[in-house]
Amino acid sequence: MSAQAKELVRSHLAHADGEQEMTREQREFYRERIKEKLQARDAVMVAHYYTDPEIQALAEESGGCVADSLEMARFGKEHPASTLIVAGVRFMGETAKILSPEKRVFMPTLEATCSLDIGCPEDEFAAFREQHPDRTVVVYANTSAAVKARADWVVTSSIAVELIEYLDQRGEKILWAPDQHLGAYVRDKTGADVLCWDGACIVHEEFKARGVEDLKAAHPGAAVLVHPESPASVVAIADVVGSTSQLIKAATEMPNDTFIVATDKGIFYKMQQLAPEKTFIEAPTAGSGATCRSCAHCPWMAMNGLENTLAVLQDENGCGQEIFVDPDLARRAMVPLDRMLDFGKNLKR
Template identity: 75%
Template sequence: MAELERDRVREHLAGNTPPTLDDSARAHYRARIAAQLKARNAVLVAHYYTDPEIQALAEATGGCVADSLEMARFGKDHPATTLIVAGVRFMGETAKILSPEKRVLMPTLEATCSLDIGCPADAFSDFCDQQPDRTVVVYANTSAAVKARADWVVTSSIAVELIDHLDRQGEKILWAPDRHLGNYVRERTGADVLCWDGECIVHDEFKAQGILDLKALHPEAAVLVHPESPASVVEIADVVGSTSQLIVAAQKLDNPSFIVATDRGIFYKMQQLMPGKTFMAAPTAGNGATCRSCANCPWMAMNGLENTLAVLEDANGCGQEIHVDAAIAARALVPLDRMLEFGAELKRR
């Protein structure tokens, strides 16, 4: 995504960020949301990158805070008839495809993803047609229509293992949409991987030199990096992994502090699990910038207490219900099921 377009996206979305609430208002919304979840046989499923207030509420009401793979598993297996998905739109679509009998609502359908936006279904389908001998593997951060064109769907938590598995079977890979993650799995596996040219507007902004400068001030800190980051950032990491893998790494390592190159929403879970450790956001800008680290997805930030309550209290879901065309859903379910089965097999090993 071009720099000018990124600036326009952030400027547009700044006006859609939920307002800051005082303690009394937050308590009021939390109580009403909890009551509505119970009354409507609904469960709140939230991503690690959402506001800490939303994550805490999901936990307190028996919901789930996780990466996109665990969110998909949880929503599919939970007995609730309504899923409230706090994240971005592709997560809601995935939940609906896996649980077509359930109602899937989101605090706002405007919450999307730069990787999704940057990989239009028609253009991607043409790209695939030009490479008919390749196995199509798409990242979870894509639309239902793009998933429907794929052979496999994958998340960052199992990307290396899946590509290694396919490579050992002699398959050549067409990967979309994140080129940084695609390049990372190529380097790790040695597989023949052809990448679509896409990136996450958050992770693409991390700067290796800025991290090295911060590391010089905090030599005891370990560097944790999400593989959607540029190769120069991945190269200086102590640990590279998905959101859930970075959380586990922070628990296992003895370091007292960490420089974290992913969305700062993850700090809620890290600080919850490791209150005695220090977590620092990896820099995304130079010394002269007003924001040294702007590592916060503007779309994830659109999930707030007010719009979560609104979607629950309105019988029609305020127009924020996820619908997926039946034919597209049926095709997308095939690679999604493959992903879940492969992930389950990895857990059993």
């Protein structure tokens, strides 16, 4: 990650504050008012697995969905509501708008972003691409619409290995952005020629192999579930490596009663909902308290709260938190997105 990108991440982190603590009565008031406003505005709420449990529960209770970034956008496209409230980070709102250009798309706050997105600015990425014109450009979903528009393919972690394997079999060399750990993982799994951009997720990069090993020694029957955005040393310890949806599936299907989970702890809401009899333990991170940048929870995801969600719904203009994507940019970004969607459909057949 460039020095400029690192400074941008630090700057965003300094302002990534969650909401103040509420009483149970206050939370219930906001929840009911949000449900009323969603109905009145012909709106549906979609939330990512990494948002706070209360936001995920609210999305489900109000007829929306909790999912990964691509499924959030798909759900929004297929739902008849004219307005989408996207609880997640900014690239998710952009993807939803690209797939549903006729709908209004709002977020509780446009300040909610992603270190992978920030760390891959369009101008720097364009220069990187120009240095390697012989490579097929594959970008992770965790990128801006502008970066997607410069790619040949967009990919999610759930199909990354299969897509790179497919391209490798066609003799194509890959330029991968922005997560270097996920890129290294698919390179290792496929043997493909993959050149990686220098980017990382501030949550997953903090997981440490030694801490996971110590925790596993204390819980010898536990299975280790790891997202491939984690460092290779953590991936090497895993019983299962996969996307958010794949890790949730593993937690419900594996016979173990205890799991050590190396991804954002927001995922525990869905895991505990689907497997209430099982125990889920956070994988240790590099620090704690003031020394920890994320402590296994994305600070930007935590910015999606009850108060700012209601504020957006109460204001016809969404308090200025509406997502806009230039139509020409959206058309160009849709090309690699369509390729991914078609590839994903074919995988399921």
